[in-house]
């Protein structure tokens with residue numbers, strides 16, 4: 001009897017997003033949640049029992065040393081992505097690391113170099129890139145049926161309960177709207193228009209010193225502009241509108257997760273629905289597994305160059321708004 005070899009996943013950090021990821025992992029037929037790790041063994045066991053993990057560890061390092069694991073998903077706060085990723089790569093483990101990839105470009109470049117030196121796969125978990133509606137938009141724009149893009153407007157804002165210790169507001173944990181949610185409007189701009197010629201930005205820094213809201217304008221050749229906004233204190237539509245020469249694409253709320261589109265062209269408005277049965281993380285999981293099965297060390301979609309563009313944009317915006325994290329130079 002032929003048995004399909006399952007990809008053995010490990011998870012580092014058993015927080016909110018790790019739960020959603022584990023739920024989606026269970027929908028991917030050739031994926032196996034093999035091991036989970038938390039700073040608390042009890043928490044790891046609870047998480048592992050919920051999702052039938054084979055091994056549960058009370059330290060991240062123990063998991064990274066398990067030689068049977070094929071790939072590790074890192075779901076810790078932003079400030080730990082760099083050290084957690086380096087540890088896994090040095091133990092020759094493939095890594096899918098949550099967004100933002102790290103705190104700055106210097107860290108991202110070291111992560112990429114370490115992956116190359118250890119000959120293992122590494123990818124930033126910018127899950128939006130892999131979603132069917134987003135791929136549809138990118139393909140439609142590439143086909144030129146809408147002509148050139150003239151303007152992008154995108155926002156992501158929600159009103160979080162203020163808690164200075166929690167990662168959203170805690171500067172030591174990389175808090176603020178830009179790195180948490182502003183990365184999605186920035187990703188929309190960079191994935192459609194590339195790196196801008198000029199950046200303007202303005203932020204409201206709150207009492208913990210992080211950007212509670214951030215307004216960004218990216219300027220491109222031929223007067224093309226991307227107007228972007230992020231917030232952790234204001235709820236916004238969280239949609240993306242792409243105005244082109246021959247029509248407009250509306251990516252409805254929330255544009256960064258499984259969503260649907262309205263396309264306006266030649267005076268006709270058409271709604272396009274996408275039937276997505278998971279939270280949406282299944283698409284990046286399937287892609288990462290495909291990359292591993294083809295022995296790729298870099299994603300053909302979320303490439304190293306794309307991650308470097310994205311972190312460079314985040315660095316530039318941070319410099320403009322004067323947001324500097326202690327212990328994460330730059």
Ligand SMILES: NC(=O)c1ccc[n+]([C@@H]2O[C@H](COP(=O)([O-])OP(=O)(O)OC[C@H]3O[C@@H](n4cnc5c(N)ncnc54)[C@H](OP(=O)(O)O)[C@@H]3O)[C@@H](O)[C@H]2O)c1
Pocket residue numbers: 012013014015016017018037038039040043075076077078080098099100125127167173179180
């Ligand atoms: N792709 C997406 O849609 C999406 C959505 C939300 C978040 N994210 C990203 O995923 C990452 C985690 O976000 P989250 O919302 O899941 O955060 P969270 O609920 O706070 O979970 C983070 C986990 O990291 C671990 N951790 C290690 N050191 C920590 C420390 N000093 N303080 C707090 N936690 C620590 C903890 O796991 P243990 O206690 O088990 O060690 C904690 O449960 C962030 O980088 C965020 O940007 C992505």
